[in-house]
Every structure is written in structure tokens, then in C-alpha cells.
Amino acid sequence: xxxxxxxxxxxxxxxxxxxxxxxxxxxxxxxxxxxxxxxxxxxxxxxxxxxxxxxxxxxxxxxxxxxxxxxxxxxxxxxxxxxxxxxxxxxxxxxxxxxxxxxxxxxxxxxxxxxxxxxxxxxxxxxxxxxxxxxxxxxxxxxxxxxxxxxxxxxxxxxxxxxxxxxxxxxxxxxxxxxxxxxxxxxxxxxxxxxxxxxxxxxxxxxxxxxx
Numbered sequence: 103x104x105x106x107x108x109x110x111x112x113x114x115x116x117x118x119x120x121x122x123x124x125x126x127x128x129x130x131x132x133x134x135x136x137x138x139x140x141x142x143x144x145x146x147x148x149x150x151x152x153x154x155x156x157x158x159x160x161x162x163x164x165x166x167x168x169x170x171x172x173x174x175x176x177x178x179x180x181x182x183x184x185x186x187x188x189x190x191x192x193x194x195x196x197x198x199x200x201x202x203x204x205x206x207x208x209x210x211x212x213x214x215x216x217x218x219x220x221x222x223x224x225x226x227x228x229x230x231x232x233x234x235x236x237x238x239x240x241x242x243x244x245x246x247x248x249x250x251x252x253x254x255x256x257x258x259x260x261x262x263x264x265x266x267x268x269x270x271x272x273x274x275x276x277x278x279x280x281x282x283x284x285x286x287x288x289x290x291x292x293x294x295x296x297x298x299x300x301x302x303x304x305x306x307x308x309x310x311x312x313x314x
Contacts, residue, residue, distance in 0.1 A: 141190055141193075141194075145304050145305070145307040145308035146304075147187070147190065147191065148191070148300065148303060148304035148307050149301070149304040149305075150187065151184065151187040151188075151191070151300055151304075152297055152298075152300035152301040152303070152304050153297070153301075154180065154183050154184055154187065154297075155180070155184065155293055155296050155297035155300055156293070156294065156297030156298070156301065157297075158176065158177075158179075158180035158293050158297075159289075159290045159291070159292075159293030159294040159296075159297055160290070160294070161176055162176055162177075162286050162289055162290040162293065163286070163287065163290035163291070163294070165286070169282070170224060170225075170226065170229070170282045171224075173229065173282055173285065173286055174218045174219070174224045174229060175218070175219060177215075177218050177229060177233060177289065178214075178215045178216070178217075178218030178219035179215070179219070180215070180293070181211045181212070181214045181215030181218060181233075181236065182211070182212060182215035182216070182219075184211050184215075185208045185209070185210075185211030185212035185215060186208070186212075188204055188205075188207050188208035188211060188240075189204075189205065189208035189212075191204055192204035192205045192208060203243040203244065203246055203247040204243070204244075204247065206243055207239070207240040207243045207244065210235075210236055210239050210240060211236060211240065214232050214233070214235070214236045217232060218232065226279055226280065226281065226282060226285055227279070229285060230274055230275070230279045230285055231275065233271075233274055233289060234270075234271045234272075234273075234274035234275035235271065235275070236271070237267045237268070237270045237271035237274065237292075238267070238268055238271025238272060238275065239271075240264075240267055241264045241265065241266070241267025241268035241269075241270070241271060242264070242268060243264075244260065244261075244263065244264030244267065245261055245264035245265060245268065247260070247264075248260045248261035248264060249261070256303065256306050256307070256310065259302075259303055259306060260303070262299070263296070263299045263300065263303060266295065266296060266299055267296065270292040270295070270296065273288070273292070274288060274289070274292070
């Protein structure tokens with residue numbers, strides 16, 4: 103009489119199909135790109151980005167008489183953190199073609215942040231030019247994404263925020279700024295406006311997710 107075959111040492115019984123499917127699903131859920139996609143599409147992530155902008159605007163406004171070096175550090179840190187938020191948000195786009203404007207904007211923010219933090223030799227003109235270019239380029243990229251992607255949620259509001267960024271960049275680039283105090287007030291006010299707009303957008307995303 104043949105004996106039943108015993109499993110080899112170190113090997114257990116094969117998991118049932120349901121268990122195997124759950125393991126595959128768990129592997130998909132833990133994929134880094136999938137995690138970035140879920141995180142970037144979260145309204146809480148958009149809320150965090152808005153709070154970063156608001157806090158940066160408040161900090162810049164409450165220290166209007168600080169040195170240019172302190173102002174450069176505040177602006178540089180804001181640009182770096184905002185670039186990270188935009189980088190993660192780019193992976194919430196379903197198609198690769200929809201990601202490149204947000205990814206490019208994230209690169210612009212990070213590079214500008216590094217330039218702001220590179221040393222104490224910045225001038226008023228350099229900081230104004232740098233921030234103006236960042237807002238102008240990122241605003242144009244955001245407006246382009248809103249125009250091209252007709253299925254973008256809250257497309258009109260996204261376009262409005264991008265347009266606000268374009269206007270902010272043009273104002274900073276065109277107005278003559280001769281002192282750190284003037285630059286501080288201008289940048290602080292624009293950051294507050296942009297932060298409020300992003301805050302409204304974050305709650306709009308939450309409403310859309312709840313309806314869905």
C-alpha cells in the first residue's frame with residue numbers, strides 16, 4: 103500500500119486561491135508608485151500643500167525687517183517643500199502624459215529652492231527674479247494641464263489657481279523691488295492668496311471624493 107506523500111521539509115501546503123489572490127493584491131497595494139498615486143490623489147495631501155503655502159506667507163509677513171539671508175532661507179525652504187508636494191501629486195495622474203507638467207513644475211520648485219539656500223550672496227533682484235520665474239512657469243504648466251486634460255476634476259478651479267500663479271509671477275517680475283521689506287510684503291501677500299486658493303481646492307477635492 104502506498105503511503106501518502108508528505109510535504110518536503112521547509113515547504114508547507116500551498117495556500118488556497120483566495121489567499122494567493124489576497125497576497126497579490128497586497129503586493130500591488132504596497133507598490134511604491136501605487137502608494138504615491140494614492141497619496142497624491144488624497145485631499146489631505148492637497149490640504150498639506152495649501153498649509154505649507156499659508157504658513158510660509160505668514161512667516162514671511164511677520165518678519166518684515168529680517169535680513170535678506172533669513173528671507174532667502176524661508177523662501178528656499180518653502181520652494182523645496184512645495185516641490186516635494188508637487189512631485190507626489192504628479193503620480194495621481196492616470197496617464198504618463200498628464201504627469202509631466204506637474205513633474206516639471208516640481209523640478210523647477212526644487213531647483214529654485216536649492217538656489218535660494220546656496221549661500222548668503224543673494225540680492226533682492228535675484229530673489230525676486232527667481233520667485234517670479236517659478237510662479238510664472240508653474241502657473242503656465244498648471245494652466246496647460248487644465249486646458250489639455252478635459253477630464254481633470256475641478257478643471258475650472260485648477261485653471262484659476264494656475265492663472266493666479268501666472269499673475270503673481272508677472273507682478274513680482276515687473277514691479278521694481280528695491281528693499282527686502284518690500285519683497286517680503288509682496289511675496290507674503292501672494293503666498294497668502296495662493297494658500298487660500300489651494301485650501302479651497304483641497305476641500306473641493308474632499309467634496310468630490312465623498313460624492314464619488
